[in-house]
Amino acid sequence: MRTWRLTLFMALWGLGATVWAEPVVVVNAASAITKLGQDDVVNIFLGRYRRLPTGETAVPIDQPESAALRAEFYRKLVNKEPNEVSAYWSRLLFSGKTSPPLQAVTANDVMVLLMSQPGGIAYMDHSQVDKRFRIVMEFSR
Amino acid sequence: MNPSERAFTGAWRLRGLLVRSTLAVIAASLLAGVLAVAYTAYATSQRAHLASQTRLAELLDTMESTLAVACFVKDQTLARELAQGLLDNSDVLAVSISTEDELLTEKHRGPVTGVPGGASLKRLIYSPFDKQKLVGQIVLTPDPKVINARISEEVWFATIQLSWQLGMVTFAVVLMMLLFIVRPIQAMSDRLHRMDPTAGDRLAIPGRHASTEIGQLVVDINALSDRLTGALAAERQLHLQGEVEEKKFHTIFDNAESGLFLMDNQGGVSSWNPAFASLFGIGQQTPDVVLPALNIKQLPWHSPQQMGELLQNALLQNNAVTQDLQVQMPGSGPSWINMVLRSVGDNLLQGVMHDVSHLKESEASARQLAVTDPLTGLANRQGLQDRLHAHVQEYAAAKKGGFALLLVNLDGFRRINEGMGLPAGDAILQATTRRLCACVNSDDTLARLGADNFGIILNQITQGEAVDRIVSRIVQAIRQPYFVDGSPMSLHASIGVALFPGDGFDVPSLLRQAELAMDSAKSAGGDSHVFFDPLLTEAAEQRRHMESDLRSAIRKQEFVLFYQPVIDLAAQRLCGAEALIRWRHPTRGLVMPDSFIPLAEKTGLVVEIGLLMLEVACQQLATWQSQGLDYTLSLNVSGRQIPEGLPPDKLQEVAQRYGISPSKLALELTEGVMLHDIEKSLSWLNAVHELGFKVYLDDFGTGYSSLSYLKLFPVDTLKVDKSFVLDMRDDSNEYTLVGAIISMGRSLGLDIVAEGVERLSHLTALQRMGCHYVQGYYFSRPVPAEEFDAVVARVTALLAAPKE
Numbered sequence: 001m002r003t004w005r006l007t008l009f010m011a012l013w014g015l016g017a018t019v020w021a022e023p024v025v026v027v028n029a030a031s032a033i034t035k036l037g038q039d040d041v042v043n044i045f046l047g048r049y050r051r052l053p054t055g056e057t058a059v060p061i062d063q064p065e066s067a068a069l070r071a072e073f074y075r076k077l078v079n080k081e082p083n084e085v086s087a088y089w090s091r092l093l094f095s096g097k098t099s100p101p102l103q104a105v106t107a108n109d110v111m112v113l114l115m116s117q118p119g120g121i122a123y124m125d126h127s128q129v130d131k132r133f134r135i136v137m138e139f140s141r
Numbered sequence: 142m143n144p145s146e147r148a149f150t151g152a153w154r155l156r157g158l159l160v161r162s163t164l165a166v167i168a169a170s171l172l173a174g175v176l177a178v179a180y181t182a183y184a185t186s187q188r189a190h191l192a193s194q195t196r197l198a199e200l201l202d203t204m205e206s207t208l209a210v211a212c213f214v215k216d217q218t219l220a221r222e223l224a225q226g227l228l229d230n231s232d233v234l235a236v237s238i239s240t241e242d243e244l245l246t247e248k249h250r251g252p253v254t255g256v257p258g259g260a261s262l263k264r265l266i267y268s269p270f271d272k273q274k275l276v277g278q279i280v281l282t283p284d285p286k287v288i289n290a291r292i293s294e295e296v297w298f299a300t301i302q303l304s305w306q307l308g309m310v311t312f313a314v315v316l317m318m319l320l321f322i323v324r325p326i327q328a329m330s331d332r333l334h335r336m337d338p339t340a341g342d343r344l345a346i347p348g349r350h351a352s353t354e355i356g357q358l359v360v361d362i363n364a365l366s367d368r369l370t371g372a373l374a375a376e377r378q379l380h381l382q383g384e385v386e387e388k389k390f391h392t393i394f395d396n397a398e399s400g401l402f403l404m405d406n407q408g409g410v411s412s413w414n415p416a417f418a419s420l421f422g423i424g425q426q427t428p429d430v431v432l433p434a435l436n437i438k439q440l441p442w443h444s445p446q447q448m449g450e451l452l453q454n455a456l457l458q459n460n461a462v463t464q465d466l467q468v469q470m471p472g473s474g475p476s477w478i479n480m481v482l483r484s485v486g487d488n489l490l491q492g493v494m495h496d497v498s499h500l501k502e503s504e505a506s507a508r509q510l511a512v513t514d515p516l517t518g519l520a521n522r523q524g525l526q527d528r529l530h531a532h533v534q535e536y537a538a539a540k541k542g543g544f545a546l547l548l549v550n551l552d553g554f555r556r557i558n559e560g561m562g563l564p565a566g567d568a569i570l571q572a573t574t575r576r577l578c579a580c581v582n583s584d585d586t587l588a589r590l591g592a593d594n595f596g597i598i599l600n601q602i603t604q605g606e607a608v609d610r611i612v613s614r615i616v617q618a619i620r621q622p623y624f625v626d627g628s629p630m631s632l633h634a635s636i637g638v639a640l641f642p643g644d645g646f647d648v649p650s651l652l653r654q655a656e657l658a659m660d661s662a663k664s665a666g667g668d669s670h671v672f673f674d675p676l677l678t679e680a681a682e683q684r685r686h687m688e689s690d691l692r693s694a695i696r697k698q699e700f701v702l703f704y705q706p707v708i709d710l711a712a713q714r715l716c717g718a719e720a721l722i723r724w725r726h727p728t729r730g731l732v733m734p735d736s737f738i739p740l741a742e743k744t745g746l747v748v749e750i751g752l753l754m755l756e757v758a759c760q761q762l763a764t765w766q767s768q769g770l771d772y773t774l775s776l777n778v779s780g781r782q783i784p785e786g787l788p789p790d791k792l793q794e795v796a797q798r799y800g801i802s803p804s805k806l807a808l809e810l811t812e813g814v815m816l817h818d819i820e821k822s823l824s825w826l827n828a829v830h831e832l833g834f835k836v837y838l839d840d841f842g843t844g845y846s847s848l849s850y851l852k853l854f855p856v857d858t859l860k861v862d863k864s865f866v867l868d869m870r871d872d873s874n875e876y877t878l879v880g881a882i883i884s885m886g887r888s889l890g891l892d893i894v895a896e897g898v899e900r901l902s903h904l905t906a907l908q909r910m911g912c913h914y915v916q917g918y919y920f921s922r923p924v925p926a927e928e929f930d931a932v933v934a935r936v937t938a939l940l941a942a943p944k945e
Contacts, residue, residue: 042270048214078270088269091210095218 022126023073026133028114031056036121036136042078044121046088047098056119060101061110063123069107073123076139159315159323166314170307174300181299182292189288189295190260193232197262197281200230209269212240212277220245227281234284240277250284325355329362338366339373399495400478406456406488408437408449420478420496422470437492443467443475455482455490465497477501514589516567517574525588525596529648532598536641543641545608547597548655549577549615552633552667554593557625559816565625566593569632576618580611596655602640612636612670620668633668635659644673657681684740690726691737691746699725700750702757703923704774706936707894707916710908715936717773719809719916720758721923722750738779747779748786755792758806759799761926766801775807775837780814784825793832803833807858811839815854823854830855837894842882851889859886863897863917869906876906883910901945 025041027033032054043049050058063070071082080088089100102117104110107124114120115132129135201208204223211219224236224246237247262281268274325347336342343363350356394401400417404410413435421440442448447466454462461483468476476498485491512524520528532544551573558566570593577587577595586598597615602608615634622629637659645651657677662669671677694700702720709716724732741747758776765772778787796803808829815822815838826836837858838851842865865879879895886893895907898917907915920939921932 046213046270080270088210091207091219092214092216095216095222097216097218098214 023069023076023123023139024126024129024135025121025123025137026114026129027121027136028118029132029134031119031134033121033136034134038077038137038139041121041137045077045101046085047092047100050098052119052121059117059120061113061117061120061122062101062103063110064104064106067107069123069125158326159318162318163311163315166311167307170311174303174307177303178296178300182296185292185295185299186288189291190283193283193288194260194262196230196232197283198264200227200233201262201264201279201281205264205266206269208238208266208279209276211238211245212266213268213270215240215243215245215277217245221248224248232283232287233281235280235282237280237282238277239279241275245277321350321353322355325350329355329359333362336366338370399493402437402492402494403485404437404490404492406452406490408452410435410437417494420494421468441469441471443469448480451480451482452490455484459484465501517571517589519574519595520586520588522588522590522596525586525590525598526648526652528586528588528598529651532600533641533646533648533651542601543603543643545599545602546639546641546651546655547595547599547608547612547615547670548590548637548652548659549595549597549619550635550659550663551593551619552635552663554632557630557632558593561625568625569623569630572623573619573632576621577615580614580618608638608640608672612638616668616670634670635662635667636670637662637673638670639673653681654678687737687740688744688746691741691744691750694724694726695746695749695753698753699727700753701725701925702754702761703925704761704929704932705916705923706921706929706932707773707775707914708920708936708940709914710904710912713940715772715933716914717775717805718929719775719777719923720754720761721777722754723923742779742781745781745786747781751779751782751787752791755787755795759795759801762801762805763799764926766805773805773807773835775809775835777809777839778814780811780817783810783814784821789825789828789832792829792834796834804835807835807837809837809839809860812841812843812850816850819850826855830857842878856891858892858894858914860894860896861912866895866897866903866907866917867899869903879907880910883907883912887911901943904943 025036031052033052036053040053044052044058045060045062050060052058063073065082074080074082074085078085092098092100102113104113104122107128110122110124111128111132114122121136124133126135126138204226207219208223210216211223220238224238225248227233227236228248228250233250235247235249238245260283262283264279264281265275266277266279268276328347329344332344336344343366344359346356346359350359394414397414397416400414400420402410402413402417423435437452438445438448440448444467447464451462451464451466461481463479463481465477465479468478470476476496477500478494479497479500481493483491512520512527514521514524529546536542536544551569554566554569557569570589573593573595574587574589577597581587581597581599584600586596586600588596588598590596599608599611615636619632619634622631624630637655637657639645639651639654639658641651644654654673654677657680658671658673661674661677661680662671665671701723703723704718704720706715707717707719708714722734722738724734724737726732738747741750754776758774762772762774792806793803796806810822810826815826830836835857836855837860838854838856839860840862841859843862859882861879861882865882869876869879883893883895892913894914894916895903895912896916898904898907898915898919900919903917904915904919920936924932
């Protein structure tokens with residue numbers, strides 16, 4: 001067990017850089033969306049507009065608040081720390097014109113939500129992507 | 142200017158100074174104020190705008206992130222909230238927030254009033270996530286009212302402050318002007334009006350101005366017053382002096398005896414003095430009377446051309462030019478004016494003139510006198526020579542014709558003059574003049590050369606025959622008897638003739654030739670005329686030769702004395718001798734005095750010879766004295782030696798030198814010598830006699846002996862001429878005459894010496910008549926000194942045993 005754990009750790013550690021540094025934006029594989037620009041991703045996730053190129057309303061889904069991936073994602077996306085992103089949303093909450101992405105409770109929740117929501121768009125670690133999801137945007141290294 | 146006017150002008154001036162300076166200060170202050178206010182307004186406005194902008198910018202800075210969010214999500218509500226927040230600031234008038242494609246909100250405070258004046262502040266808004274991405278913009282319009290209110294407040298404050306300051310400055314300046322400039326100037330002005338600088342008044346320095354410019358000005362004014370007063374005094378002095386000088390010059394000008402005038406180079410006379418006016422009889426020039434233009438050349442000159450030349454000369458020369466000019470004044474005779482012209486510059490000439498007519502007349506008469514003989518009115522020697530010169534030049538120029546020069550001498554005239562007195566001689570000369578005049582033509586020249594010498598120039602004479610005729614007439618005329626005091630007298634003339642150009646070409650030789658010819662005529666006995674002959678020149682040459690012979694004889698001491706014994710009849714012994722001169726000529730042998738004494742007298746050499754002989758005679762006397770012989774010696778004296786040639790002092794000196802008594806030396810003179818110039822010979826004789834020398838009257842009886850003169854002269858002894866003695870016979874007149882002379886001489890207390898005793902009969906007769914002394918060939922002929930001893934013996938023998 002200990003060996004496995006160690007091995008896993010090692011594997012995780014060895015891949016860690018790749019895995020942790022690789023949040024990717026995904027959609028339901030059934031979606032018509034195949035590719036999105038980083039700007040599109042910014043606009044959608046930060047509430048500027050919620051429309052996908054297909055005409056569908058986009059429903060962005062956030063990883064749990066504490067998830068490292070979430071911080072990594074926003075860091076990579078708009079170079080902001082999670083508290084900055086929170087402050088951002090607190091200003092907008094006042095007017096009510098837009099709302100922050102859907103808040104998933106767990107990472108798994110994210111997948112659930114993504115599968116259930118038409119127009120859903122989320123981000124996850126590259127390693128988590130499977131057949132159900134399609135990567136529409138990867139951060140360039 | 143009366144006082145009120147002056148006061149007005151003064152007040153006006155002072156007010157003017159104050160007003161002007163005040164106005165100038167106010168104007169300058171206002172200008173400065175306006176500029177300061179304008180600058181303040183401008184600066185304040187700039188500052189206010191800048192401050193407003195700054196504030197707005199700061200405001201925007203605080204809201205920028207929120208704005209970025211609002212724009213990023215195009216949230217109108219948020220934008221409105223933001224705009225409202227901005228409008229809460231009083232500086233903001235309007236806010237406009239827009240995204241790239243839509244206006245999010247636009248808000249104004251109060252109603253919209255046109256275009257806002259102030260510059261809007263526009264700021265671009267970028268995405269909160271991407272600073273490169275523009276998401277919108279906000280435009281803030283500042284409220285101009287707020288800015289302007291702030292500006293006007295500041296301007297107003299600046300204006301108030303400046304006005305207050307300028308007012309203070311103006312007041313201070315005016316006050317200072319009034320106190321330190323206007324008042325002192327006013328005081329000085331008042332003082333200046335009352336001040337009399339010539340009386341010594343001076344400005345006082347206003348109080349507290351001793352070291353200010355006002356004080357300096359007062360000092361300068363006082364110094365100027367001093368200088369002006371001094372200059373004025375000097376000027377006045379000069380003026381007075383000038384007036385005095387001018388008066389002086391005027392007096393000189395007006396009272397000058399000479400005519401003074403000033404004229405230009407054309408001869409136009411500009412001013413003249415009264416003497417000038419009276420010289421020419423023209424009007425006086427006074428300041429009141431303007432006379433017509435006067436030209437010097439138009440004055441009545443005898444020769445206006447001469448005047449013109451003189452004027453030109455004066456203009457050409459630096460020195461004064463002078464000339465005597467003849468003037469022919471209408472209505473009077475010609476007169477002479479001496480004119481002195483001198484150029485005084487500026488083409489002006491100064492002239493001085495005076496009447497020299499009298500001078501000219503005197504000159505003319507002096508010239509006339511110089512060539513005129515006063516007694517006869519004929520030309521004198523100088524006149525004759527002048528005429529001769531003129532003739533010689535005339536003939537030389539014409540190269541034809543000729544003239545004759547005659548010299549006329551009256552034979553024996555001197556005797557008449559001496560015997561009958563000068564008035565008789567003068568009368569004869571005048572009569573002769575008249576006769577000569579009658580013999581010559583009017584164009585011939587007649588002259589008296591002195592004494593009884595006349596000169597005649599006969600014109601147009603080429604041949605001796607013509608001269609002969611005239612000379613014969615003259616000889617004839619002179620031969621006519623002259624009447625002196627009623628008694629007739631006959632005279633003759635000796636005439637010498639020289640012809641020009643035959644005999645000579647120049648005046649001196651003509652005169653000499655005529656004289657030689659005349660001498661020749663005279664030598665020939667007179668009463669004749671002789672034409673000049675070259676032989677005469679030869680004779681003259683001989684005389685000159687002899688003269689030089691005489692001179693050398695004196696030098697070589699060729700003259701000696703021979704001695705002829707004089708016998709005292711009463712004492713029957715030899716008592717002395719007469720010294721007789723001989724010339725031992727080296728070639729001619731012994732020369733008798735007749736051959737050379739006349740020439741020696743003529744040339745004056747006789748004086749020198751006489752002195753030599755005096756020495757010899759005195760030496761002989763000294764010799765005799767030393768031999769114990771008590772002889773006297775008599776020495777012949779020529780007329781030429783008296784009185785200067787043989788001065789009494791000299792006689793005394795020589796006698797003393799040889800140690801002989803003056804009484805041993807007797808001086809023999811003829812009557813002619815004594816009577817030639819009675820005054821002179823008398824004083825000489827008296828002097829000689831006083832000294833103790835004896836005086837013998839020689840050749841007594843041959844001249845015009847006058848007994849009265851005989852008494853007058855201090856004569857000791859008479860020497861009876863040998864001609865009387867030689868002719869003495871018992872029955873002859875001479876016998877009686879000699880007797881008479883001897884008795885007369887005795888009665889006058891004179892000793893008598895009879896000369897020419899050759900025979901015993903003479904001796905006995907003279908002894909019988911009472912003659913004191915005798916000399917003659919009977920006893921001895923004159924012998925040289927060395928033979929005299931032998932003569933003494935012979936005389937002694939003869940006296941002892943007379944023989945026929």
